[in-house]
Amino acid sequence: MQTAETTPATARHKVARIATEALAPWVWLVAMPYAIAWLGTHHAGKTLLWGTVLTVTGSVIPMGVILYGAKRGKYDSHHVNNREGRLVPILVALISQIVGLVLLIVTGTPVVMWKLTAGIVAVGFFSLAITVGLRWKISLHAAASAGSVVLLVIGYGWWPALLVPLVALVCWSRVELRNHTLQQVLAGVLLGVVAAGAGYWVADALIG
Template sequence: MTRRLVQPRSHRCPLTSSPDRHRDLCAGHLRGGDAADHRPAQHRPAALTGLGWSLLAILFCSAIPYVVIWVGVRRGRLTDHHIGVREQRRMPLVYGLLSVLVGLAVLVLAGTPRPLIPMVVVMFAVLLIVTAINRVWKPSAHAAVAAGSISVLVIAFGPALVPSLALVALVGWSRLRLGDHTTRQVVAGALAGILLAVPTIVLLS
């Protein structure tokens, strides 16, 4: 009787019968696993890019207008950085409008992501109305900007951000606490911000 020698089976990938093919597939599987493990890192450049666009918008919508006020206080043209005197508010508001308008142009020309544009447009619209009303009355610009900004965020990200409207109340309280506005002026500013922001963001979206 002739005995048949049975060769031991090698452990191969079930998808192939070739040792070379087995090595290639297994190596590819490992590379795919590594890529999957590092997949969240691919979102980092996008997050950094979004942060950069946001900082550019903040530069024109907040930082530059604040520097204008700071310089005015340093030179004695403004009594304080809260600008409690209505007659002193006109030029800082005008410079703020110009800064936001220039920032909007820069963002559009530079190709900023579309969702950021309505936010800046709302900022410009709110400041424009506050500047116009300031000729005869002193609505709270802080309350208007806060209410407009929060309204945009609620519309953009949904009802989950509705509790953030409490920040508007906090800003209004601070204006009353400092004695820079009356309750009517704070409420008027907040209502102006909401009534301008909501239709503007809806139309632009």
């Protein structure tokens, strides 16, 4: 039977679990493409088309690989909490996101869509470099959420900064569930902010 002392901890754990699922990287990478497509086209049909293309390449394909691997026991869960198992999912995600970016370029979509997608690709690239190259388990939840907010601010102005509490919430959840340390989630936030911004501005400098 739960005691008064254990009940708050249990409640925090449940909230953390919900936050971790609702604000997982794949969720941000489903929502972001439609925001990017709308910013570039301001057309409902084209937003649906290109948002779906980027969602499939940036989120659905990588998540399919993760779910398949988790079902076969390669990963501890669909969050791939074991760092050693993250190489293939992050690599697949990065390659798939690059394919999405290439599709935007070769089909002549508005340039702003390329720049924002380049920011997503940059977050994936540096996440891979740190996770595999440095063998350090940086928080992908933190990186994806912080990077998404930065790109939304770049595209839409300062009002998407209202989403910052959601970044804090998902960071807290990862620490609360003991999937990451405080240092790992803070590093993830820094990575998301810097890489997303740098990816956009580098693309802006190259494309004009």
